[in-house]
Every structure is written in structure tokens, then in C-alpha cells.
Amino acid sequence: MDGPDTFEALDETWSRALCIVAHPDDMEFGAAAAVARWTGQGKWVGYTMVTSGEAGIDGVAPDQCRVVREAEQVESARIVGVDTVDFLGLPDGILEYGVALRRVLAAEIRRHRPDIVITNNWRDTWGGANLNQADHIAVGKATLDAVRDAGNRWVFPEQLTDGTEPWGGVRQVWGAGSPVSAHAVDTTDTFDAGVESLKAHAAYIDGLGWENWDPREFLEGMARAVGSRIGVAFAAPFEVIPMGWGD
Numbered sequence: 001m002d003g004p005d006t007f008e009a010l011d012e013t014w015s016r017a018l019c020i021v022a023h024p025d026d027m028e029f030g031a032a033a034a035v036a037r038w039t040g041q042g043k044w045v046g047y048t049m050v051t052s053g054e055a056g057i058d059g060v061a062p063d064q065c066r067v068v069r070e071a072e073q074v075e076s077a078r079i080v081g082v083d084t085v086d087f088l089g090l091p092d093g094i095l096e097y098g099v100a101l102r103r104v105l106a107a108e109i110r111r112h113r114p115d116i117v118i119t120n121n122w123r124d125t126w127g128g129a130n131l132n133q134a135d136h137i138a139v140g141k142a143t144l145d146a147v148r149d150a151g152n153r154w155v156f157p158e159q160l161t162d163g164t165e166p167w168g169g170v171r172q173v174w175g176a177g178s179p180v181s182a183h184a185v186d187t188t189d190t191f192d193a194g195v196e197s198l199k200a201h202a203a204y205i206d207g208l209g210w211e212n213w214d215p216r217e218f219l220e221g222m223a224r225a226v227g228s229r230i231g232v233a234f235a236a237p238f239e240v241i242p243m244g245w246g247d
């Protein structure tokens with residue numbers, strides 16, 4: 001991979017992280033082993049799926065696909081110690097960055113009150129020539145804004161009922177797998193859980209029709225390239241955006 005010769009360590013002095021991604025499987029393509037590490041440390045991690053990935057399997061109609069993919073995501077989350085998986089039900093494949101998306105994400109952040117918010121890479125590519133997917137970009141960018149929105153009581157004030165308060169406590173937003181990642185975390189001890197978590201998306205992986213594609217081999221290739229630069233077997237890279245002022 002391209003990128004820096006080494007990586008800084010991620011801050012692990014937090015207790016709650018909310019992962020906001022477009023699709024079931026987005027966390028499992030590289031970040032799930034890191035989640036297993038953190039839940040193993042006793043931290044709370046929750047997942048928010050903006051869509052149910054219902055447009056993700058060519059041979060399966062969305063209404064049927066949604067049920068399968070939600071079940072696979074709940075299981076893959078369970079494997080890495082995540083019990084809270086919210087499905088927001090927005091339309092897979094055609095998400096739009098904008099106020100409507102920021103509104104639903106701000107509501108999630110206000111509800112779960114995380115210290116750290118993790119989302120998928122929102123950059124145009126993954127570092128090579130291949131383009132990132134439109135939903136990932138929309139969700140990542142809307143997440144960055146929604147973190148600020150959540151802390152402002154005059155933005156989406158209709159959400160502040162029944163005891164819901166603004167939440168300005170998010171310290172950083174992390175973009176998993178970003179091509180401009182400067183931080184990484186050692187995932188050697190929890191790597192196997194990450195592999196099992198990806199394998200839980202069996203119907204989806206089968207539907208991709210990639211011949212002889214091996215989840216372990218795929219995850220190893222990425223994790224080894226990062227790990228070797230910080231002196232461990234496996235690691236996961238993240239782009240870190242500080243959310244305070246003056247950082």
C-alpha cells in the first residue's frame with residue numbers, strides 16, 4: 001500500500017464508540033478486528049447501519065435481501081462483542097449527502113453519546129485507481145457534520161424531547177481504511193475474530209461471485225501491510241479528525 005512509513009498509535013483512552021457506516025459488511029472489510037480489541041478492553045461499541053445493504057446481491061430482490069443482510073450483520077457484530085446494531089432503513093445505493101442524512105445521524109449520536117465516532121473511508125478512492133462507493137462518501141461526510149450538529153441545540157431542535165440532550169462529547173472521528181490514514185491500531189490478537197466477523201456475511205460474499213476469494217487472505221494482505229510498519233503482525237489503519245477547536 002501507499003501511505004506513511006509508520007503510523008501513530010490511536011487514542012484508546014475512551015469508553016464509548018459509535019460506528020456509523022452505509023452498509024452491512026463495511027465494518028468487516030478491515031475494521032472489525034479493531035472493534036474486537038476494544039470490546040475486549042471493556043469498551044462499549046455500537047453499530048449504526050444507514051442502509052440494510054438491500055441492493056447488494058444481484059440475484060436477490062431487495063425485500064428478501066434486507067432480511068438476510070440484517071441477520072448477517074447482527075451475527076458479525078456479535079462475534080466482535082457488539083450487541084447494539086441499529087438499522088436506519090435509508091435506501092441502499094442512492095444515499096445523498098445533505099441535511100436529511102445529517103439529521104438522522106445527529107439523532108443517533110445524541111442517543112448513544114459516544115466519545116469516538118468511527119465511519120468508513122469517505123475519500124474518493126481507497127488509495128489506488130478504484131473509486132470509493134458513493135454511499136460510503138455520503139455517509140462519511142455527513143457523519144463528520146452530524147458530530148458537530150449533535151452538539152448544537154439549535155440544529156435539529158425537534159430531536160431534543162423526552163430527555164434527549166445535545167451531545168458535544170465526540171473527541172475524534174475516525175475514517176476506517178482511509179488512504180490518508182496516519183494512525184493505526186494493533187489487531188494481531190483479535191485478528192481471527194475479525195475474519196470470523198467477515199465470514200458471517202456468507203450470503204453476501206457468495207452473491208459477489210468472486211471465485212476463490214478468501215476472507216482471511218484478503219484481510220491479512222491489508223492488515224500485514226499496515227502492521228509491518230508499526231512492528232506487529234497485523235494492524236488496522238484509520239484517518240483521525242479531531243473534533244475540538246484549535247487541534
Ligand SMILES: [Zn+2]
Binds near residue numbers: 022023026133136
Ligand atoms: Zn459498503
